[in-house]
Structures are given as structure tokens and as C-alpha cells.
Amino acid sequence: MTAHSGTFAANRRTFLAAAAAAAIAPTSAALLGANTAAAASGGLPNYAPIPAEAFGPALNANGYFVGRIDNNLYWVTDSFYQAMFLTTRTGVVLVDAPPTIGHNLLRAIEAVTRDNGRPSKITHLVYSHSHADHIGASSLLGPDVVRIGHRETRRLLLRDNDPNRPAPSVTFDEKYVLEVGGEQLQLAYHGPNHSPDNIFIYAPEQQTLMVVDVVFPGWVPFKGLAVSQDIPGWVRAQNVAMGYAWQTLVGGHLGRLGTRADGELQQHYVADLDASARTTLANLDPTPFFQKYGPTGNAWAIFKAYLDAASQQTADPVVAKYTGRLAAADVFTFDSAYVLLESLRIDAGVLGPFGDHP
Numbered sequence: 001m002t003a004h005s006g007t008f009a010a011n012r013r014t015f016l017a018a019a020a021a022a023a024i025a026p027t028s029a030a031l032l033g034a035n036t037a038a039a040a041s042g043g044l045p046n047y048a049p050i051p052a053e054a055f056g057p058a059l060n061a062n063g064y065f066v067g068r069i070d071n072n073l074y075w076v077t078d079s080f081y082q083a084m085f086l087t088t089r090t091g092v093v094l095v096d097a098p099p100t101i102g103h104n105l106l107r108a109i110e111a112v113t114r115d116n117g118r119p120s121k122i123t124h125l126v127y128s129h130s131h132a133d134h135i136g137a138s139s140l141l142g143p144d145v146v147r148i149g150h151r152e153t154r155r156l157l158l159r160d161n162d163p164n165r166p167a168p169s170v171t172f173d174e175k176y177v178l179e180v181g182g183e184q185l186q187l188a189y190h191g192p193n194h195s196p197d198n199i200f201i202y203a204p205e206q207q208t209l210m211v212v213d214v215v216f217p218g219w220v221p222f223k224g225l226a227v228s229q230d231i232p233g234w235v236r237a238q239n240v241a242m243g244y245a246w247q248t249l250v251g252g253h254l255g256r257l258g259t260r261a262d263g264e265l266q267q268h269y270v271a272d273l274d275a276s277a278r279t280t281l282a283n284l285d286p287t288p289f290f291q292k293y294g295p296t297g298n299a300w301a302i303f304k305a306y307l308d309a310a311s312q313q314t315a316d317p318v319v320a321k322y323t324g325r326l327a328a329a330d331v332f333t334f335d336s337a338y339v340l341l342e343s344l345r346i347d348a349g350v351l352g353p354f355g356d357h358p
């Protein structure tokens with residue numbers, strides 16, 4: 001481990017302790033705000049306090065929380081990432097292996113199976129998608145676990161050739177029902193969204209849906225609508241998720257589980273962002289940007305200045321509306337406005353001032 005990553009690990013533990021304290025005592029969220037103000041003396045921006053309801057349960061001394069969702073289905077979090085597992089009569093089925101949770105996945109599974117008397121051996125590992133931040137601890141499980149994922153996940157992992165992420169040996173195209181030791185998960189592919197291979201993992205008995213990097217309970221989506229590779233597909237994936245009969249959602253990120261109200265709130269947030277982006281494309285006057293950069297022939301500066309201004313105009317009313325309702329609305333809405341504007345331009349053909357037919 002380098003000195004740099006050691007420092008990061010120490011800082012992350014400090015942050016986790018602060019987040020856990022805020023989760024226990026909502027009033028300490030104000031203290032987090034004060035800490036942010038202190039950091040601003042180093043030139044970093046201030047952000048609105050995180051609403052108490054955005055935090056999940058407190059972490060234990062090892063830096064994780066494990067909880068039962070319903071009967072044999074459990075979830076694990078380190079407050080940044082989440083995994084889910086089923087304890088069955090014949091072994092454990094794990095969904096995702098985020099490297100930030102790492103060995104704590106094994107500790108969590110040991111603790112749960114010690115209590116419920118089921119075998120602790122992980123026999124199956126389901127990949128939600130190929131991204132290293134969600135499955136980069138796969139190699140900890142050794143060569144014998146049966147890895148299951150979408151056919152595209154296998155293709156991407158063979159391409160990436162990362163020893164931490166062995167490609168799945170069992171793949172599917174549309175649907176796959178995984179039955180292990182009296183328990184069931186229903187895997188389904190509904191097209192590209194956050195990534196080309198992102199799947200939906202439904203536990204029917206527990207009315208629980210795991211879909212990663214699509215719905216962010218209590219928080220706005222990660223930067224750029226979750227750095228999604230297919231924005232219309234990602235927007236639609238929210239609706240696909242809501243079409244399942246779940247009561248509990250495992251979103252793969254942050255510190256708590258999701259409710260249907262969380263899913264609906266995010267749909268409203270994205271719909272508001274979309275409406276604001278369309279209004280901006282229709283009425284933001286590009287004249288000043290052409291006047292400033294046109295004479296120098298700097299076409300990219302015109303685009304950058306216009307898109308920066310458009311992102312700001314798109315984000316402003318949405319940030320105002322959702323601050324206090326969705327955590328970090330003031331952190332990532334600007335970047336998400338940008339990718340939504342770009343998607344409207346290049347996917348939907350809503351080209352704004354750059355779409356006139358001469």
C-alpha cells in the first residue's frame with residue numbers, strides 16, 4: 001500500500017465515523033456542515049447539509065453494516081457501496097463484491113450464517129455489471145465460486161482482463177432464474193442503461209430489487225446521471241425498476257436501502273431536470289458566446305461557454321427545489337444537467353441554437 005492510499009484510507013475512516021455519528025444523531029448533520037465550512041478555508045466549496053434521512057444505519061467497528069432485508073436475504077454497506085446476499089440450505093449467493101467493502105463481505109457473511117445456522121461458503125456470485133467499483137473484490141472469492149452475469153458482462157471483462165474481476169462462466173441474454181438451496185433470484189436484462197450490461201436482480205420471495213447505479217435512495221444520482229453510457233436507457237431504467245413489485249430496493253450505493261417513495265422522488269427529480277433542460281435549450285440566447293469567441297474562430301469555446309451557461313440555467317431551479325429533499329443536489333445536479341442537455345441534443349435531436357437548418 002502506498003503512503004497516498006494509506007492517507008486515503010485514514011481519511012475515509014474519519015469520514016465514515018462522521019457519517020455514522022450523523023446517522024445516529026441527526027443534529028450532528030449541522031456539525032458536518034461546519035466541517036465543510038472549515039475545509040472551505042482551503043479553497044473547497046461549501047455544500048448544503050446532508051438531510052438526516054439520507055444516512056443509513058451506523059457502521060460497526062470494522063467499518064460495515066450488515067442487515068436482514070427479509071427472511072434469508074441480507075445487505076451489506078460501508079456507506080459508499082452496497083452488496084446483497086442470500087443464505088441458502090447449500091451455501092451463499094452473493095450479488096456484487098465492491099472492493100471498498102472487500103474482506104468485510106466475508107466477515108458479514110460469517111456473522112450472519114453463524115447466527116442463522118446456514119452454510120457460510122459462498123457458492124455463487126452474481127455480477128450486476130462489469131464495473132470494477134462494484135465487483136473488484138470478486139477475486140477474493142477464489143476460483144471455485146460460480147460467477148453469473150450477462151453475456152455482455154463476460155465480453156467486457158474478457159476485454160478488460162483484470163485479475164480482480166474474473167469473467168462470469170454462466171451467462172444469459174434476456175432472463176436467468178437462479179435457484180440455489182431453496183432460494184431464488186430472477187436476473188433480467190432490459191437493455192443498456194448505466195452500462196451496456198447492467199442487469200436487474202429480483203428476489204420475488206423478499207419483494208426486493210437490486211439494480212445498481214440507477215436509483216440512489218435519498219441522494220441525487222452520482223455525477224452526470226451516474227456516468228451513464230446510455231442516458232435515454234438510464235432514464236427508462238428507472239421506470240423499468242419501478243415496474244417490478246418490490247418493496248425494498250438495493251441501489252448499490254450509499255448507506256441505506258430504498259423505498260418506492262425514494263424511486264418516485266428520483267423520477268420527479270429527473271423529470272424536472274429534463275423539463276428545465278428543454279426550456280433552457282429553447283430560450284438561452286447564444287449571442288454573447290458567438291460575439292465573444294466567434295471573432296477568434298474558437299468554435300469549441302462557443303460550445304463550452306454555451307453548455308456551461310445552459311447547465312447552470314438548467315440546474316439552478318432544480319437545485320433550489322430539491323435541496324433539503326435529496327442529499328447533494330447542489331453537488332452533482334450541474335454535471336447531470338450537462339449530460340442531459342447533451343443527450344437531448346444528440347439522442348433526442350433537440351439541438352437548440354445549434355440545430356438551425358441553414
Ligand SMILES: [Zn+2]
Nearest residue numbers: 131194195213
Ligand atoms: Zn457502474
